Amino acid sequence: MHETEIVVAIAVATLRAATPLMLAGFGELITERSGVLNLGVEGMMLVGAAFGFIGTVATGSLLAGFIIAMIAGALLALVFGGLTLTLMANQVATGLALTIFGVGFSALVGVKWVGTPLAGLATAIWPHLSAASPIVQQLMLLDPVVWIAVLVPFAAHWFIYRTRAGLILRAVGESHDVAHALGYSVLRIRYLAVLFGGAMSGLAGAYLSLSYSPMWAENMVAGRGWIALALVVFSTWKPLWLALGALLFGLVTIAQFQAEAFGLAVSPNLLAMLPYLATVVVLVLISRDATRLKLNAPAALGRPFHATA
Amino acid sequence: MDAAAPPPRLRLSGITKRYAAVTANSDISFEVGAGEIHALLGENGAGKSTLVKIIYGVVHPDAGEIAWEGRPTAIADPNAARALGIGMVFQHFSLFESLTVAENIALGLGARESIAALTGRIAEISGRYGLAVTPSRHVHHLSVGERQRVEIVRCLLQSPRLLIMDEPTSVLTPQEAEGLFDVLRRLSREGCSILYISHKLEEIKALCERATVLRAGRVVAACDPRVASEQQMAEMMIGGALPVAHRPAPLKEGRVCLAVDGLSLPADEPFGTNLRDISLTLRDGEILGIAGVAGNGQKELLAVLAGERRAPDAAAVRIADTPAGLLGPAARRRLGLAFIPEERLGRGAVAEFPLTENALLTAYQGFTRGGMVRYGAVQRYARDIIARFRVVAAGTDAPGSSLSGGNMQKFIVGREVGVNPRVLLAAHPTWGVDIGAALAIRQALMDLAAAGSGVLVVSEDLAELFEISDYIAVLSGGRLSPPRRTRETTVEEVGLLMGGRMADAAARDAVHAA
CATH class of the missing domain: 3.40.50.300 (P-loop containing nucleotide triphosphate hydrolases)
Known part of the structure; x- marks a missing residue:
């Protein structure tokens, strides 16, 4: 029975660690499929985490907190869209600025809430959780947001490859000039994709501050936004591969905790590096296949669109 | 004009388009009749591309009027052009490399139709006109000739009444070009008008019944290409006598x-x-x-x-x-x-x-x-x-x-x-x-x-x-x-x-x- 418990615990923990990456990564995947590179994921996640936490404490409703976080993420993305799509600012520079802004802004608005206690999502849904058996307790940690994250890759796959909207999205990301010539509104589609990416980043951030570790701390996203960005490339812009990458990151994160628990004689700082290192190494190995990368990469990624009319 | 005669399929009157420093089109007027194959001739920068973009709704004119089948019409965007029955095959193909033929066609139709139903219609059209295309293939596998067939099939699926071809043969082998001409002549017999842009004069002589010549954004001449000589048409385009290149006598075999x-x-x-x-x-x-x-x-x-x-x-x-x-x-x-x-x-x-x-x-x-x-x-x-x-x-x-x-x-x-x-x-x-x-x-x-x-x-x-x-x-x-x-x-x-x-x-x- 003990072994079952460990397996369940590891599986649950992996899924929970992978959830924010899947959510933010999928949002960014949609954004990039439309041909826009938004490097501000980390910043949008942080703002989502801060506003989700503050919103929940202020309204007393977790649902309200998640919605506020998504709106906050989308608003930040709207700023990015206005600068890069309408004003045609450089996407890389603007995205980096967005992250730097998000780090500072979330720290500023969240400063009063550092150390505020909050019951996490799982506890709020199942108040009698602590009375249940260990396995049930573990399974109950799979809250609705985790389930959303599990469904997201399949929904995304279906959306991108099976629906007309997904087809148009891919078309705009492949060649905005052709899409424009055929009569599609490139900017409208890109704005929608950017807003969606922002909302998903906000949701991912709120998951961190409302469920994964229910609290607010400065810079608590801790680079997961960057990993999500990297996963999008590593997955060659395919949702199912993205899910795999997120699970790998989750698994190595858990392995690192386990190693620490076993008292492995390795510096904890070194262990803390592992998930990032493993993801980057796998990313590099996969990206060596330049052909596959080029075949799936949105050809118009990062290129500003200027209608010549 | 004879009051009883049907109005022309397309009539342009005084079309003018200015960009910051240049006037791309200046007071352009001509007509394309029903079932007519009409050539648009001109050197690069003469304003041909701008003009067809205006007809297809990609660019909006600063002045002038477009009449479609006798009715003045403002063509807001390519969707509106397609709704009228205007189809266009672009010079640089407007296909998405990473998508399949059927997906590309679906994007160009703008109609909500399942890929499966569309595949059947593609097969029907491609069979009727002898334009072999495979709906499930990815465009990046296709040769240039096949890509053009995809573009044409895409246009034909909308039963166009005016088909614009922008330098269609520049990428075709002579045999492929001949096959294309057969399709165009057949469309013309079925009543579809064709606006054919090219600078290959021998093709225009073989295919077209009327030609409008543009130079520096203006209509400078109109002629019947079946009668006019290639030399005459070239001189209308460049507005002067055509210099002749000559090959100096080759040397004996070098190293x-x-x-x-x-x-x-x-x-x-x-x-x-x-x-x-x-x-x-x-x-x-x-x-x-x-x-x-x-x-x-x-x-x-x-x-x-x-x-x-x-x-x-x-x-x-x-x-x-x-x-x-x-x-x-x-x-x-x-x-x-x-x-x-x-x-x-x-x-x-x-x-x-x-x-x-x-x-x-x-x-x-x-x-x-x-x-x-x-x-x-x-x-x-x-x-x-x-x-x-x-x-x-x-x-x-x-x-x-x-x-x-x-x-x-x-x-x-x-x-x-x-x-x-x-x-x-x-x-x-x-x-x-x-x-x-x-x-x-x-x-x-x-x-x-x-x-x-x-x-x-x-x-x-x-x-x-x-x-x-x-x-x-x-x-x-x-x-x-x-x-x-x-x-x-x-x-x-x-x-x-x-x-x-x-x-x-x-x-x-x-x-x-x-």
């Missing part, structure tokens, strides 16, 4: 200046072509033309000849008897190689640099002393090029991007020819260049050969290759056919080779030999 021996090289891009066992020999004083539809390995061959990609071994490419396969572009230039790439800005020249500095980019030998640039000498060199090739530019300080495509190309040709290379590689030297500039460029290549250099010209323009080359070889699917003496081959034979029919051509040879 080998460029040799490729059994070169095979896998493509380095997903949509690239693998080069297979390519051998060729170029001698001093000779022009070798390489024909073929773009995408059959031209880019890859030029890259490995110019040194942008290395050959698998040094001996595979020899320049002036020196193994050069592993050398980079600069080292090959020192051996006497010069290269006119296909893309003028970006590879041939830097858009932001003034012409002086663009001249220095490749012609630096002799223009530097102790690491310092002798700007005075470079400036004189740039001025000489501008004068010799009549480059229209504001001066030697004008940035590359301020020149029209044809003038930039003349400048680049002048720069490369000016260093007296032993071997000159020219990629599509007159592509998108107007008649006058094209003549000047061809003349420069022939003069260079007459002065003793070897010239290798890669081009899709068969008429051009037949005019200037001593030998013609065909690149198809990454294989190079054995070169033939231009005098001893025909356009038809080269066309067969371009379509990948090496065996057919060989069989024909056997018949001739027997």
